[in-house]
Amino acid sequence: MSEPSFSHLDADGTARMVDVGHKPIQHRTATAGGFVKCAAATLAALRDKALPKGDVLTVARIAAIQSAKITDKLIPLCHSLPLDGVDVDFEIRNTGIAIRATARTSARTGVEMEALTAVSIAALTIYDMCKAVDKDMEIGEIRLLEKTKS
Amino acid sequence: MSEPSFSHLDADGTARMVDVGHKPIQHRTATAGGFVKCAAATLAALRDKALPKGDVLTVARIAAIQSAKITDKLIPLCHSLPLDGVDVDFEIRNTGIAIRATARTSARTGVEMEALTAVSIAALTIYDMCKAVDKDMEIGEIRLLEKTKS
Amino acid sequence: MSEPSFSHLDADGTARMVDVGHKPIQHRTATAGGFVKCAAATLAALRDKALPKGDVLTVARIAAIQSAKITDKLIPLCHSLPLDGVDVDFEIRNTGIAIRATARTSARTGVEMEALTAVSIAALTIYDMCKAVDKDMEIGEIRLLEKTKS
Amino acid sequence: MSEPSFSHLDADGTARMVDVGHKPIQHRTATAGGFVKCAAATLAALRDKALPKGDVLTVARIAAIQSAKITDKLIPLCHSLPLDGVDVDFEIRNTGIAIRATARTSARTGVEMEALTAVSIAALTIYDMCKAVDKDMEIGEIRLLEKTKS
Amino acid sequence: MSEPSFSHLDADGTARMVDVGHKPIQHRTATAGGFVKCAAATLAALRDKALPKGDVLTVARIAAIQSAKITDKLIPLCHSLPLDGVDVDFEIRNTGIAIRATARTSARTGVEMEALTAVSIAALTIYDMCKAVDKDMEIGEIRLLEKTKS
Amino acid sequence: MSEPSFSHLDADGTARMVDVGHKPIQHRTATAGGFVKCAAATLAALRDKALPKGDVLTVARIAAIQSAKITDKLIPLCHSLPLDGVDVDFEIRNTGIAIRATARTSARTGVEMEALTAVSIAALTIYDMCKAVDKDMEIGEIRLLEKTKS
Numbered sequence: 001m002s003e004p005s006f007s008h009l010d011a012d013g014t015a016r017m018v019d020v021g022h023k024p025i026q027h028r029t030a031t032a033g034g035f036v037k038c039a040a041a042t043l044a045a046l047r048d049k050a051l052p053k054g055d056v057l058t059v060a061r062i063a064a065i066q067s068a069k070i071t072d073k074l075i076p077l078c079h080s081l082p083l084d085g086v087d088v089d090f091e092i093r094n095t096g097i098a099i100r101a102t103a104r105t106s107a108r109t110g111v112e113m114e115a116l117t118a119v120s121i122a123a124l125t126i127y128d129m130c131k132a133v134d135k136d137m138e139i140g141e142i143r144l145l146e147k148t149k150s
Numbered sequence: 151m152s153e154p155s156f157s158h159l160d161a162d163g164t165a166r167m168v169d170v171g172h173k174p175i176q177h178r179t180a181t182a183g184g185f186v187k188c189a190a191a192t193l194a195a196l197r198d199k200a201l202p203k204g205d206v207l208t209v210a211r212i213a214a215i216q217s218a219k220i221t222d223k224l225i226p227l228c229h230s231l232p233l234d235g236v237d238v239d240f241e242i243r244n245t246g247i248a249i250r251a252t253a254r255t256s257a258r259t260g261v262e263m264e265a266l267t268a269v270s271i272a273a274l275t276i277y278d279m280c281k282a283v284d285k286d287m288e289i290g291e292i293r294l295l296e297k298t299k300s
Numbered sequence: 301m302s303e304p305s306f307s308h309l310d311a312d313g314t315a316r317m318v319d320v321g322h323k324p325i326q327h328r329t330a331t332a333g334g335f336v337k338c339a340a341a342t343l344a345a346l347r348d349k350a351l352p353k354g355d356v357l358t359v360a361r362i363a364a365i366q367s368a369k370i371t372d373k374l375i376p377l378c379h380s381l382p383l384d385g386v387d388v389d390f391e392i393r394n395t396g397i398a399i400r401a402t403a404r405t406s407a408r409t410g411v412e413m414e415a416l417t418a419v420s421i422a423a424l425t426i427y428d429m430c431k432a433v434d435k436d437m438e439i440g441e442i443r444l445l446e447k448t449k450s
Numbered sequence: 451m452s453e454p455s456f457s458h459l460d461a462d463g464t465a466r467m468v469d470v471g472h473k474p475i476q477h478r479t480a481t482a483g484g485f486v487k488c489a490a491a492t493l494a495a496l497r498d499k500a501l502p503k504g505d506v507l508t509v510a511r512i513a514a515i516q517s518a519k520i521t522d523k524l525i526p527l528c529h530s531l532p533l534d535g536v537d538v539d540f541e542i543r544n545t546g547i548a549i550r551a552t553a554r555t556s557a558r559t560g561v562e563m564e565a566l567t568a569v570s571i572a573a574l575t576i577y578d579m580c581k582a583v584d585k586d587m588e589i590g591e592i593r594l595l596e597k598t599k600s
Numbered sequence: 601m602s603e604p605s606f607s608h609l610d611a612d613g614t615a616r617m618v619d620v621g622h623k624p625i626q627h628r629t630a631t632a633g634g635f636v637k638c639a640a641a642t643l644a645a646l647r648d649k650a651l652p653k654g655d656v657l658t659v660a661r662i663a664a665i666q667s668a669k670i671t672d673k674l675i676p677l678c679h680s681l682p683l684d685g686v687d688v689d690f691e692i693r694n695t696g697i698a699i700r701a702t703a704r705t706s707a708r709t710g711v712e713m714e715a716l717t718a719v720s721i722a723a724l725t726i727y728d729m730c731k732a733v734d735k736d737m738e739i740g741e742i743r744l745l746e747k748t749k750s
Numbered sequence: 751m752s753e754p755s756f757s758h759l760d761a762d763g764t765a766r767m768v769d770v771g772h773k774p775i776q777h778r779t780a781t782a783g784g785f786v787k788c789a790a791a792t793l794a795a796l797r798d799k800a801l802p803k804g805d806v807l808t809v810a811r812i813a814a815i816q817s818a819k820i821t822d823k824l825i826p827l828c829h830s831l832p833l834d835g836v837d838v839d840f841e842i843r844n845t846g847i848a849i850r851a852t853a854r855t856s857a858r859t860g861v862e863m864e865a866l867t868a869v870s871i872a873a874l875t876i877y878d879m880c881k882a883v884d885k886d887m888e889i890g891e892i893r894l895l896e897k898t899k900s
Contacts, residue, residue, distance in 0.1 A: 007282035008206075015205045015279075015658060017665050019685030021627055021704050027471060034289075055165045056158075058358045058465060062526045063226050065467050066366075069522055069530055072669055074224075074271055075278045076213050076662045080669055080682050082530050084558070085469030104471050108684070113278050120270045120289070121224055128225045128263050129165075132157035139184075139270070140290030165358060167365050169385030171327055171404050177771055208658045208765060212826045215767050216666075219822055219830055222369055226362045230369055230382050232830050234858070235769030254771050258384070308506075308579045315505045315579075315808060317815050319835030321777055321854050334589075355465045356458075363526050372819055374524075374571055375578045376513050376812045380819055380832050408834070413578050420570045420589070421524055428525045428563050429458045429465075439484075439570070440590030477621060508615060508808045512676045515617050516816075519672055519680055532680050534708070535619030554621050608806075608879045615805045615879075634889075655765045656758075663826050674824075674871055675878045676813050713878050720870045720889070721824055728825045728863050729765075732757035739784075739870070740890030 008077050017077050023108040027084075027150050030103055032115035034142040036126050037096040042134040047092065057090045060099075060125040064088045067121035068103055068114045075117070081107045083114065088122055096137075099123055100145070112144050158227050167227050173258040177234075177300050180253050182265035184292040186276050187246040192284040197242065207240045210249075210275040214238040217271035218253055218264045225267070231257045233264060238272055246287075249273055250295070262294050308377050317377050323408040327384075327450050330403050332415035334442040336426050337396040342434040347392060360399075360425040361388045367421035368403055368414045375417070381407045383414060388422055396437075399423055400445070412444050458527050467527050473558040477534075477600050480553055482565035484592040486576050487546040492584040497542065507540045510549075510575040514538045517571035518553055518564045525567070531557045533564060538572055546587075549573055550595070562594050608677050617677050623708040627684075628749050630703055632715035634742040636726050637696040642734040647692065657690045660699075660725040664688040667721035668703055668714045675717070681707045683714060688722055696737075699723055700745070712744050758827050767827050773858040777834075777900050780853055782865035784892040786876050787846040792884040797842060807840045810849075810875040814838040817871035818853055818864045825867070831857045833864060838872055846887075849873055850895070862894050 007018050038046075046056060065086045072080040084104040091098040101118035103111040123139040130137060157168050188196075196206060215236045222230040234254040241248040251268035253261040273289040280287060308315060338346075346356060365386045372380040384404040391398040401418035403411040423439040430437065458465060488496075496506055515536045522530040534554040541548040551568035553561040573589040580587065608615060638646075646656055665686045672680040684704040691698040701718035703711040723739040730737065757768050788796075796806060815836045822830040834854040841848040851868035853861040873889040880887065 008209075008279045015209050015661060016688075017683070017686045019704055021684035021706055055358055058355055059158075059165050059226055059362055061465060062359055062362045063224065066523065066526055067224055073666070074213065074217055075275050076209055076666055077275075078278060079684070082532070082557075082682070083467070084471035084529075086467045088466075104469055106471055107682075112281065113274065116274055116277065116289075120274060123292075124263065124266055124270060125225050125227075127266065128228060129158045131262065135294075137293070138290075139266075139292035140288075142273075142289035143287070144285075165361060166388075167383070167386045169404055171384035171406055205658055208655055209662055211765055212659055212662045216823070216826055223366070226366055229384075232382070232832070232857075233767070234771035234829075236767045238766075254769055256771060257382075308509075308582070315509050315811060316838075317833070317836045319854055321834035321856055359458075359465050359526055363524065367524055373816065374513065374517055375575050376509055376816055377575075378578060379834075382832070407832075412581065413574065416574055416577065416589075420574060423592075424563065424566055424570060425525050425527075427566065428528060431562065432458070435594075437593070438590075439566075439592035440588075442573075442589035443587070444585075505808055508805055509812055511615055512809055512812045516673070516676055532682070532707075533617070534621035534679075536617045538616075554619055556621055608809075608882070615809050659758075659765050659826055663824065667824055674813065674817055675875050676809055677875075678878060712881065713874065716874055716877065716889075720874060723892075724863065724866055724870060725825050725827075727866065728828060729758045731862065735894075737893070738890075739866075739892035740888075742873075742889035743887070744885075 015077065020079060020108040025106055025108055028105050028107060028110050029148045030110060030112040030115040030144065031146040032101055032119045032143065033145050034099045034119040034123050035096055035140055036123050037138045038130060039134050039136065042130050043092055045133065056126060056129045059129060060122040061088045063125040064101055064118040064122035068118040071114045071117045075113050078113050079109050081105045081111060081114065086118060088118055097126060110147060112147055116142060165227065170229060170258040175256055175258055178255050178257060178260050179298045180260060180262040180265040180294065181296040182251055182269045182293065183295050184249045184269040184273050185246055185290055186273050187288045188280060189284050189286065192280050193242055195283065206276060206279045209279060210272040211238045213275040214251055214268040214272035218268040221264045221267045225263050228263050229259050231255045231261060231264065236268060238268055247276060260297060262297055266292060315377065320379060320408040325406055325408055328405050328407060328410050329448045330410060330412040330415040330444065331446040332401055332419045332443065333445050334399045334419040334423050335396055335440055336423050337438045338430060339434050339436065342430050343392055345433065356426060356429045357390045359429060360422040363425040364388045364401055364418040364422035368418040371414045371417045375413050378413050379409050381405045381411060381414065386418060388418055397426060410447060412447055416442060465527065470529060470558040475556055475558055478555050478557060478560050479598045480560060480562040480565040480594065481596040482551055482569045482593065483595050484549045484569040484573050485546055485590055486573050487588045488580060489584050489586065492580050493542055495583065506576060506579045509579060510572040511538045513575040514551055514568040514572035518568040521564045521567045525563050528563050529559050531555045531561060531564065536568060538568055547576060560597060562597055566592060615677065620679060620708040625706055625708055626749050628705050628707060628710050630710060630712040630715040630744065631746040632701055632719045632743065633745050634699045634719040634723050635696055635740055636723050637738045638730060639734050639736065642730050643692055645733065656726060656729045659729060660722040661688045663725040664701055664718040664722035668718040671714045671717045675713050678713050679709050681705045681711060681714065686718060688718055697726060710747060712747055716742060765827065770829060770858040775856055775858055778855050778857060778860050779898045780860060780862040780865040780894065781896040782851055782869045782893065783895050784849045784869040784873050785846055785890055786873050787888045788880060789884050789886065792880050793842055795883065806876060806879045809879060810872040811838045813875040814851055814868040814872035818868040821864045821867045825863050828863050829859050831855045831861060831864065836868060838868055847876060860897060862897055866892060
């Protein structure tokens with residue numbers, strides 16, 4: 001099996017920011033998912049107290065959107081992209097909270113890092129807001145679900 | 151079972167930034183872990199090409215340290231903490247890369263969010279740098295491993 | 301009447317960041333207020349649709365807290381302060397939305413700019429979220445309400 | 451009277467960042483105004499000492515321009531826009547300082563939030579630089595004056 | 601000799617952000633250089649210990665790329681540009697380390713400030729990482745080497 | 751001659767943020783200098799047009815102060831420091847503009863990087879504001895002039 005080539009590494013292994021100047025501007029979307037495993041009592045509390053107000057999830061959604069907009073500042077070799085929109089959705093399940101984020105842009109390169117960053121920061125914000133009552137949360141299943149270009 | 155109380159929510163469910171002015175300044179540390187699941191070919195390439203140069207992991211480490219320093223900007227209700235130091239370590243295993251980050255401060259509140267943020271951004275940076283060769287990575291097992299106060 | 305002296309200006313009028321190194325660290329609070337004048341229809345919509353979810357005001361509250369944490373980046377000659385906490389409250393009145401923000405710190409200098417910045421950004425966020433339905437909003441009455449030191 | 455619809459809120463009241471991907475790129479401008487009410491002695495001092503050097507207003511102008519460039523970071527649901535230019539003007543009147551800011555862009559969405567943010571941060575900077583001599587300033591009359599699209 | 605006119609100053613000397621809305625979008629590049637003068641022992645240590653790992657220079661490269669992306673936040677009257685790519689190279693010479701950075705964009709205005717900022721922050725990062733062993737470093741020769749537009 | 755040890759590199763050459771938690775909080779200052787070489791016509795224009803308004807140098811001073819406050823975000827392994835004050839001075843000489851910046855803190859680690867960053871960004875800002883009339887400027891002589899601890 002031949003070795004895959006790393007687009008961010010020069011021939012001598014030096015990190016670099018890939019030149020995308022020759023690529024066309026296209027409509028691009030990416031959807032990522034993730035999951036915050038919580039105790040049943042945390043989910044009950046979220047449902048009873050926080051969800052009627054929507055606050056924990058609203059704060060997480062706002063944090064996610066704001067982080068998507070600075071993905072290029074957080075991930076060193078990412079390009080700066082003008083986001084056309086970001087959606088962040090949550091679903092409370094039996095063992096935790098599922099997160100799903102979609103980022104949209106009209107740019108020369110894809111937006112999967114923006115979607116993945118939004119999911120990660122949403123998860124960290126939920127963790128932060130629930131950590132006083134739940135010491136055993138775990139964040140996982142962060143992955144790309146779909147990517148389009150047109 | 152009585153419901154746990156959410157420290158970031160007022161009696162009426164309104165989000166707020168907890169007042170920590172009365173808490174003593176203490177030496178505090180937190181260690182968090184995480185894992186990036188990769189294909190065997192990705193790990194081989196990392197070992198053969200990138201690791202001799204250290205670049206992928208060095209870039210991820212720098213991104214992790216820089217994100218730990220802005221955790222309060224990323225997580226809306228986190229307090230600003232002067233970090234005394236941050237360590238980020240990686241271990242290449244059979245199915246992926248294990249990440250471990252320790253944050254240290256002398257402050258009125260804990261540093262688990264800084265450690266968890268460092269791990270999350272390290273994972274996203276690895277993802278970004280390997281995504282050209284590996285479409286099926288998954289980030290997970292992000293959790294607090296240890297917390298001290300003295 | 302003798303002329304007041306500007307603490308941010310040197311003898312020759314040059315802007316400078318005042319040295320606060322000799323000042324003691326003290327508990328300090330500041331409360332600021334402001335008002336967003338809106339149409340009655342906007343307030344009704346806020347009450348009926350948004351308020352049950354709390355979203356417009358929750359987003360404004362989060363934006364206010366996050367801006368208070370970066371006041372030193374926004375106002376050039378402000379010092380960096382570790383905020384112990386920030387509270388942001390809203391009251392829907394007949395002609396608009398009243399905003400009140402309190403910032404707390406343990407530092408060598410006061411937090412009125414943090415409280416005023418929180419109010420200003422909360423107002424701008426409300427404006428942004430309602431501007432599709434209300435073209436004549438006006439932000440005003442931004443002022444310091446109280447300041448303590450102990 | 452039918453209720454206006456909030457473009458930032460989904461059907462169920464959830465905050466979201468509106469998708470602007472389908473909108474055409476157009477030249478857009480927005481002009482906003484504001485006012486900082488000051489004591490006569492403050493204005494005299496500004497005229498006699500600061501204005502010859504231009505410093506208070508130059509610092510306020512720079513702060514305004516820099517804040518316009520990060521409006522999308524300050525206002526959670528704002529889009530990132532590449533600003534073509536920002537003008538900030540001041541007029542010293544009998545009861546205070548009038549501020550006027552114009553933002554220009556070639557983008558898919560308008561720049562009123564950039565102009566309003568520039569005015570707000572200019573006002574806060576003036577407040578910060580004069581607060582040592584004037585405890586009763588008030589910021590107000592922040593509103594959109596004009597908006598164009600071509 | 602007639603006096604040159606300063607594009608960032610109005611007729612009355614007021615600072616302003618130049619309007620570039622009428623300029624065409626073009627492919628633009630700029631290359632800048634700089635030099636960090638170091639002691640021979642520092643260079644030897646860099647060669648023997650750090651260079652095999654690449655760490656000092658990799659950290660400097662990452663810092664340079666990240667600073668190029670926020671040039672508009674650092675230099676008050678700079679426009680925000682979407683960078684297509686940034687290259688940063690180092691050459692260890694007898695008396696120090698030569699730095700060379702190239703920035704690329706498709707925009708209405710040039711990228712020399714981005715290239716010069718990348719060089720400056722790379723130099724400061726090298727300084728920071730070597731300062732424990734070398735008290736007499738000096739940063740200089742920061743200048744534009746080449747600029748293209750097509 | 752034994753090799754100096756790099757405080758930012760672990761035994762195996764890995765970059766790290768040095769732990770300063772055990773160091774005492776002390777009053778610390780650092781003064782750095784730098785120089786922007788300009789054409790005589792540029793200096794004359796600065797003297798005749800800009801200096802009476804102070805604008806070029808005021809903008810450079812503000813940019814310098816603001817960059818000093820984010821030194822930890824620009825230089826990856828720098829610690830976050832609460833600055834007690836920053837002074838930035840300029841002297842117009844025959845061949846260019848001399849810059850001098852002093853940073854002050856009460857912290858566990860020194861502020862030379864803050865002073866050097868302030869000088870570097872002041873120089874870049876002068877460059878940016880004069881580049882329309884002077885294509886051959888060069889920034890140099892950036893070095894630490896003095897450092898105190900008490």
